[in-house]
Amino acid sequence: MRRFFWLVFAGTLLAVSLLGWRGLKSRKPPVELFPRSIFPGMETQRKVKEQKPSAFFSDGRAARPPVAGTVPVEEPVKEEYFSTGVIGDRWGDGIPVPVDRKLLERGRERYTIYCQVCHGAAGYGDGIATQYGLVGPANYHVDRLRQMPDGEIFHTITKGRGLMLGYGANLPIEDRWAIVAYLRVLQKSQFTRWDELSPEEQKLLKEKP
Numbered sequence: 001m002r003r004f005f006w007l008v009f010a011g012t013l014l015a016v017s018l019l020g021w022r023g024l025k026s027r028k029p030p031v032e033l034f035p036r037s038i039f040p041g042m043e044t045q046r047k048v049k050e051q052k053p054s055a056f057f058s059d060g061r062a063a064r065p066p067v068a069g070t071v072p073v074e075e076p077v078k079e080e081y082f083s084t085g086v087i088g089d090r091w092g093d094g095i096p097v098p099v100d101r102k103l104l105e106r107g108r109e110r111y112t113i114y115c116q117v118c119h120g121a122a123g124y125g126d127g128i129a130t131q132y133g134l135v136g137p138a139n140y141h142v143d144r145l146r147q148m149p150d151g152e153i154f155h156t157i158t159k160g161r162g163l164m165l166g167y168g169a170n171l172p173i174e175d176r177w178a179i180v181a182y183l184r185v186l187q188k189s190q191f192t193r194w195d196e197l198s199p200e201e202q203k204l205l206k207e208k209p
């Protein structure tokens with residue numbers, strides 16, 4: 001009988017000591033079961049605290065400014081359409097930077113580096129990666145993509161779409177527009193309607209044997 005009593009007593013003590021303090025809050029530092037030299041806990045490790053000076057750096061600042069030349073992952077929004085491809089609640093159309101030879105050459109170069117592996121040199125969605133099992137890069141020479149607003153293409157480059165990752169962190173905004181402009185060139189190079197040609201161009205084509 002006495003043994004039973006002690007068993008119940010020990011059991012109760014164990015239950016209370018393990019479960020009894022659940023939910024209790026304390027401002028005291030946590031109990032450390034092991035010496036810090038063996039198990040340094042995150043509470044007590046040496047670290048920089050917010051809004052506190054640091055003795056480690058000569059200028060005393062704990063929060064370090066970014067290293068010179070650091071590339072921001074997200075560029076600050078300058079002008080809504082320029083930065084996002086969106087105007088209000090719809091896609092905008094048009095290239096918001098001057099389109100000249102320089103921009104198109106830049107676009108060609110960036111396209112070759114970043115897009116060609118999947119979409120192919122002419123944009124038929126037949127890049128080298130498709131020979132290694134990648135399925136489904138878009139073919140730019142379909143009506144849906146011919147009619148797609150520039151802003152939506154810009155957005156696809158920035159954020160990606162389906163299997164395609166976004167390239168916003170790799171390509172500055174200006175380069176993304178350069179690629180959009182070059183993508184339009186690719187589309188025109190493969191498909192241009194007769195009535196979009198100037199009379200001189202039509203004449204030239206008719207003269208060709």
Ligand code: HEC
Binds near residue numbers: 116117119129137
């Ligand atoms: C790793 C392969 C890969 C790379 C690199 C890549 N894409 Fe894509 N892209 C895809 C795939 C796959 C799709 C189809 C996504 C879907 O519809 O699910 C696609 C779709 C698209 C579309 C059509 C989106 C739509 O709304 O249907 C556009 C436009 C496009 N890519 C442009 C680009 C541009 C510009 C680049 C270079 C900056 C690029 N892609 C780089 C794989 C790639």
